[in-house]
Amino acid sequence: MRTRGTRTVRNVGAGVAFLMPNLLGFLVFTLVPLVFSMVLAFSNWDLKLHNQYKDKHIQFIGLDNFIQLINEPNFWKYLGNTFYLMMLLPFGIAASLIAAILLSKDLRGGSRRMWVSLLLTAIMVGSLLLLLATGQGRSGMVILMASLVASIFIGGAIGGQTIYRTLFYIPNFTAGVATMLLWKHLFNQQSGPINSVLRGPLLGLTDVVRQSPSTLVQAGLWVAAGLIALGAWFGFRRLRRAWADGDCGSSAAVFCGLFLILPAILAVPWSPLPRVGWTVLAVTIGVAIWQLIVAFRGREFYGRPWDGVGSALMTATSLMSVQLVMLGLGIVCYYLPAMAAVPDGLTPPNWLTDYDWAKPAMMLMGFWGAIGSNNMLLYLAALTNVPAELYEAADIDGASRMGKFWNITWPQLAPTTFFIVVMGVISGLQGGFEQARVMTKGGPAGSTTTLSYMIYSQGFEIGRLGYASAVSWMLFAMVLVITLFNWKFGNKYVND
Amino acid sequence: MKYLFIACLVVLTGASVLTALWLPESRSSLPVLYWVTDPNPARQDQINIFKQWLKKNGYPDMELRVDSANNDQSKKIIQGVSGVAGDIWDLYSNGETQYYYEIGLLRDVTEPALRMGFDPSHTWKAGEPELMATTHDGQLRQFAFPCNATVGLFLVNRQTFRDHQQPLPPKEWKVDEFERLGREYVRAANKGLPSRRYFYADGVNLLTWMRSCGVGEYNETLTRCTMDDPRFARLLERWKNWMEVDHIIPSNADLAAMTASGGYGGTSPQKFNSGEYAMIHAGRYLLIQMRQFDADRKKKGLPLLDMTTAGLPYDEFANVTFVTRSAAVYVGSKHPELAYYFLSYLASEDYNMQIVRDADSLPPNPAYTRTExxxxxxxxxxxxxxxxxxxxxxxxxxxxxxxxxxxxxxxxNRELDEATQEFLTDRISADQAVRQLASRLNQAIDRTLVENPELKPLYDKLVKDQQTIDSLRARGEKVPLSLIRDPFHRAYYQYKGWAQ
Known part of the structure; x- marks a missing residue:
């Protein structure tokens, strides 16, 4: 008995000893700093006043840091920047999903695909030779790009999915700072490849705009308004169908519907032509009413009021982002004739030094990274788990490709999407520091400063550790609330 | 498995002991001091001369090592408050002396400086704000001594002016003349080119220019920001025009588009050498880079850079801003007495002549600038x-x-950058920008007084001094210089004849 007891104690001791390095590391480097930072958030710890060489004591100041934070205009500006950059999230998820779907197809050659790839390679090489022969392809960039595309085609024809999956995942292998420096050069206003590519088409567009009646170009605003209304119609229809199927509760549907109306509301003050804004608002409200009328005909299944709000919210906010982009493009169309009329015509943007372009530039880089991110790998794995029988049944029913996607693939991927959204929201709220530090130093005029950059600046540049901790915990509170919301509503839908 | 575990523990413990034994402090019989500075290769020469200087003067020997990995401000603060920072710190003209003094990280060297010959009388008079900090009882105490000193002038490439058949800038000029000549220059230099390539200068110093209009950053006693002055707003508008309308100097977008960023001093020296900038706002330290260009030019059989200088354009009051790279002693240094020898060395002929030879800005002691x-x-x-x-x-x-x-x-710095950037990107007008800047800095002053009530007596005393100054000025009487804290106002009052 004693022997067995001693052995048990020894075994437990050995187990604890094995666990101790990890536990100690967690306690010393994670848990203690975490608790400490929470205490700090309610203190006035300022390195200037409180350190081992000063005799002043740190004082508990209650909620003063938080009150000061809420009253600081820059906090709201940086929070706005953080949310603005998070608008990338739905686009990034869509891009990684599309990449995953494409990469889940069998691309290996040996048949017609091989010959298509080789033919495309031959065309690329031929074009390159032609450019060189006509003296237009002397730049290293043209040769490099053409060679790269050719090798990708050949690689794809030989290696199939493996080659493409590796290529798509490359951004994740590259060190963040190196990638950011690379993008900084890509965004260079005069010599960057992005603007080099844009310059030609913009010059062409300048000619087209100058030669076209300005009312025709400005009609782009109406087209955008139509697309906003179309987006609203698509969204409301999906919400109504989800509601009818019992996938979405009544309260959830109404709440998410508001997001679909928001772009139309914003179009009223933002649109350069007020009648466009009012028209799109009227049409959107009309669409909503029409869907409500259809909905009143009855529903097949019933759910609780807030059922499926996570999924519905994701759909609605994604569509809202697209609608807002449309609105922006429409406004650009309206001003295009005036922009083209200046002597230089339409010129590529000053990506990182223009207040209005710096954030979109960051988002563009983030979008590139999102395509081949871990999200793509997660979707790839999830796609292999979708039962083939579902597709077979859908084929027998004569479902279209889009029908199969919306009714089989997308619902089956819901748990993965939920996980990606939760992680994306968390990293989005915490992110933006490295990009801002490396590429813009938070400028111009604070347009790329996010909350994480503010924490660094307050803590390590100004030395206000208590205040910086308060910002951190405010950020944590936001992450927690949004994550709880996701778990409460999104997770329920996923598990259903 | 447990043996493997124990073996790992033993190996790690052994490695730790070996590392401890391998530390320079353990290997050297001499006391080891760390100098937190930039990775300039000249530092090693300076250390070698320091060793010889110690020996020549019979001072105690020591080992001085360069620590260029921890020169960043945030690292200095974190290591400093943790008690593990290097012994001697390089401080830059960014308010670092006052800042580190406030944190309590610098050793007061007023007494050793007098004893060992590195007090402010051994250096430039204008460098005082970089060496001294105001204590809470209002005294000025010394915490550093310059490694070198810098004033900015326009370095002029004469050949570039000849190439474009434009007149050389005068040695001294007003802002209007700078603008007129600059417009003519960029028009002539860029004539027939598809895009702008040549600029008159790489930029102008806003602070110097603002001071030349009689506007200071703060009032005479440094208790209130005074940049919400319409003259500063007009200056900002003119500055923007130079960048975006006249293209006398490059805009932020032009700067971001420039690819030649390698080499000492960044893009400007490269563009100066290539003739794209006719002038650059530079300190003497940029001659280090110019000498490298000259070496390349010699190899290629090209003529050397034909250089001269021009003063910075001013409105009514000619001035330049004086900055330094100074050395200070960390309060937690184990060998403060030895570190004082290093500061004393910075005032010596041996060190000063090394700076003279290397062209690493101005030597700490002005006497050596009068040598052949x-x-x-x-x-x-x-x-x-x-x-x-x-x-x-x-x-x-x-x-x-x-x-x-x-x-x-x-x-x-942050507020100035934000206000000017918001103005440059058309978010706010120049008048709004200067009002925003002054308002935010004044809010920061108020917040400091709330967070650090110990400063309140000093603040109240200075506010009283300010009221005295204001009433004297209102009566048209002269003001005692002892009441004026701000270096700009001291100089400006003397220039205007308002000082007693």
């Missing part, structure tokens, strides 16, 4: 028209930075 070695370095005859101008400007019209004890320089 400084004025006419035999190996660089193309610089003979340059060295004297920097020394003369530093001695005659240089003014140090204004550091309010109630506003961190970091906050000042």
């Amino acid at each position: 070695a400084y004025l006419h370095p035999p190996d660089h005859p193309n610089e003979w028209d340059v060295h004297g101008a920097f020394a003369k400007a530093a001695e005659t019209i240089a003014i140090g930075n204004s550091y309010s004890p109630f506003v961190l320089r970091q906050i000042y």
Whole structure:
């Protein structure tokens, strides 16, 4: 008995000893700093006043840091920047999903695909030779790009999915700072490849705009308004169908519907032509009413009021982002004739030094990274788990490709999407520091400063550790609330 | 498995012991001091000369090592408050002396400086704000001594002006003349080119220009920001026009588009050498890079850079801003007495002449700028028209930075950058920008007083002094200089004849 007891104690001791390095590391480097930072958030710890060489004591100041934070205009500006950059999230998820779907197809050659790839390679090489022969392809960039595309085609024809999956995942292998420096050069206003590519088409567009009646170009605003209304119609229809199927509760549907109306509301003050804004608002409200009328005909299944709000919210906010982009493009169309009329015509943007372009530039880089991110790998794995029988049944029913996607693939991927959204929201709220530090130093005029950059600046540049901790915990509170919301509503839908 | 575990523990413990034994402190029989500075190769020469200087003077020997990995401000603060920072710190003209003093990280060297010959009388008068900090009882105490000093002038490439058949800039000029000549220059230089390539200068110093209009960053006692002055707003508008309408100087977008960023001093020296900038706003330290260009030019059989200087354009009050790279002793140093020898060395002839030879800005002691070695370095005859101008400007019209004890320089920099950027990107008007800037800095002053009530007595005393100054000025009477804290106002009052 004693022997067995001693052995048990020894075994437990050995187990604890094995666990101790990890536990100690967690306690010393994670848990203690975490608790400490929470205490700090309610203190006035300022390195200037409180350190081992000063005799002043740190004082508990209650909620003063938080009150000061809420009253600081820059906090709201940086929070706005953080949310603005998070608008990338739905686009990034869509891009990684599309990449995953494409990469889940069998691309290996040996048949017609091989010959298509080789033919495309031959065309690329031929074009390159032609450019060189006509003296237009002397730049290293043209040769490099053409060679790269050719090798990708050949690689794809030989290696199939493996080659493409590796290529798509490359951004994740590259060190963040190196990638950011690379993008900084890509965004260079005069010599960057992005603007080099844009310059030609913009010059062409300048000619087209100058030669076209300005009312025709400005009609782009109406087209955008139509697309906003179309987006609203698509969204409301999906919400109504989800509601009818019992996938979405009544309260959830109404709440998410508001997001679909928001772009139309914003179009009223933002649109350069007020009648466009009012028209799109009227049409959107009309669409909503029409869907409500259809909905009143009855529903097949019933759910609780807030059922499926996570999924519905994701759909609605994604569509809202697209609608807002449309609105922006429409406004650009309206001003295009005036922009083209200046002597230089339409010129590529000053990506990182223009207040209005710096954030979109960051988002563009983030979008590139999102395509081949871990999200793509997660979707790839999830796609292999979708039962083939579902597709077979859908084929027998004569479902279209889009029908199969919306009714089989997308619902089956819901748990993965939920996980990606939760992680994306968390990293989005915490992110933006490295990009801002490396590429813009938070400028111009604070347009790329996010909350994480503010924490660094307050803590390590100004030395206000208590205040910086308060910002951190405010950020944590936001992450927690949004994550709880996701778990409460999104997770329920996923598990259903 | 447990044996493997124990083996790992033993190996790690052994490695730790070996690492401890391998530390320079353990291997050297001499006391080891760390100098937190930049990775300039000249530092090793300076250390070698320091060793010889110690020996020559019979001072105690020591091992001085360069620590260039921890020169970043945030690292200095974190390591400093943790008690593990290097012994000697390089401080830059960004309010670092006052800031580190406030944190309590610098050793007061007032007494050893007098004893060992590195008090402020051994260096430039304008450098005082970089060496001294205001204590809470209002005294000025010394915490550093310059490693070198810098004033900015326009370095002029004469050949570029000849190439474009444009007149050379005068040695001294007003803002209007700069603008007129600049417009003519860029028109002539860029004629027939598809895009702008040539600029008159790489930029202008806003602070110097603002001071030349009679506007300071703070009031006379450094208790209130005074940049919400319409003259500063008009200046900002003109500055923007120079970048975006006249293209006399490059805009932020032009700068971001420039690819030649390699080499010492960044893009400007490269563009100066290539002729794209006719002038650059530079300190003498940029001659280090120019000498490298000259070496390349010699190899290629090209003529050396033909250089001269021009003063910075001014409105009514000619001035230049005086900055330094200074050395200070960390309060937690284990060998403060030895570190004082290093500061004493910075005031010595051996060190000063090394700076003179290397052209690493102005030597700490102005006396060495009057030597032939400084004025006419035999190996660089193309610089003979340059060295004297920097020394003369530093001695005659240089003014140090204004550091309010109630506003961190970091906050000042951030707010200034934000306000000017918001103006440049058309978010706000120039008048709004200057009002925003002053309002935010004044809020920062108020917040400092709430967070650090110990400063309140000093603040109240200075506010009283300010009221005295204001009433004297209102009556048209002269003001005692002892009441004026701000270096700009001290110089400006003397220039205007308002000082007693």
